[in-house]
Amino acid sequence: MVVDIWTVFWRDWIVLKRRLSRYILSRMISPMLYLVAFGWGLGKSIQVGQGSYLDFIVPGIVALNSMTISFNAVGTPLNMSRIYHKTLEEYLIAPIGAASFVIGKVLSGILRGLISSAVLIIMAYIFGANFSVNAWFILILILNCGIFAALALVAAMSLDTHEDMGNFNTYVLLPMSFLCATFFTPKQLPDAARFVIELLPLTHASQALRSSAADSGVAITSLFVMIGYLLVFLSIGIWQVKKIRE
Template structure:
């Protein structure tokens, strides 16, 4: 029930800013789809379909990561360091677990909306994408684990500038290297091994495999589950320490 209170508060804020959020979420997907669908994608053919079909699952995973992480990390960092509204939660009889769960659920909602926007636009651009239960399960899981990472980052950095640095050194490299726009197998051996460890790689690989009808890669799904448990546990401990 306490987690619902935190989630409900975040949804009230989301309701007031929904149209701004929607407009901002349309920009990047349209640019990606124009660039990789009508631009670069016309000159590249991949096995089993167009380059746009290949890129869309990665773009969905990318959006799930960035939207969920920023939705929780940036707002929580601002409330902790500048608005000082975090103290209201800390003084209230809300457990660290409930607070973290409420924040993660709120980040998930934003991430899922961002991912659905890309799905709709992708179909309008002519992309082929098989939908099913496991596709949405992977999207939910990706949104949840990066929302939890947003809590960890927001509660451990010492300034808003450090939050930007975290995004630059952690989120941005994953956005471009984790199989979003190309196969990680094309990278040199050691680099490919490092990239394979990262969560976004497994999110992109899972969605791409499901999109082409190859089924859910169990190892990747378990890796995503493991990252969710890890990030959520660390987030609860960080909140408890505060």
């Protein structure tokens, strides 16, 4: 199984390696805009607790960026492969288990999310942000990338057009991008809205990254919630691949 997972992952790594420099450069644009706006613009003039708004917002931007990159790294290519290019059949007829295929794809999404996050973190330090990248921070970041890479696989195997994938981004990812503790704490929202938002995985990722970046540890609840989401999405993805093979 390990060899099969590595085979799926290695194929995606070869594709990425051929354009790695362009990929890294393209990943710098969005973080730079965020950091210019919130770092040079608002970040150092607004205090949040013991630090600046820049220090507060960087973990949220890391959570948001890793969500978006990991999702798009898996969802869009797989959906195109399944619907238009018909290359998914190459995997389905290969002697590779459904779990190996799903895990390999999710790992490739995690890798892209981590590369993009590393670029963002380096730029945040250059812009003067003050936060800690420790073992908890890296673990939460990997979990967040894995959750949304797995969700992307579920969406790509479920939705029948590229337009539907775009709608999924609009109705699911976009609201989470702004509401899930990325730019502000959900405490300011009405109780009903806060209850829903605090159930979402990106909220737990943002809060856990922020607390670990401040060397305050990580809430065990957030850790278990994220692991739960990851296992659920992986299980659904494996079931979907098995169903298509039948």
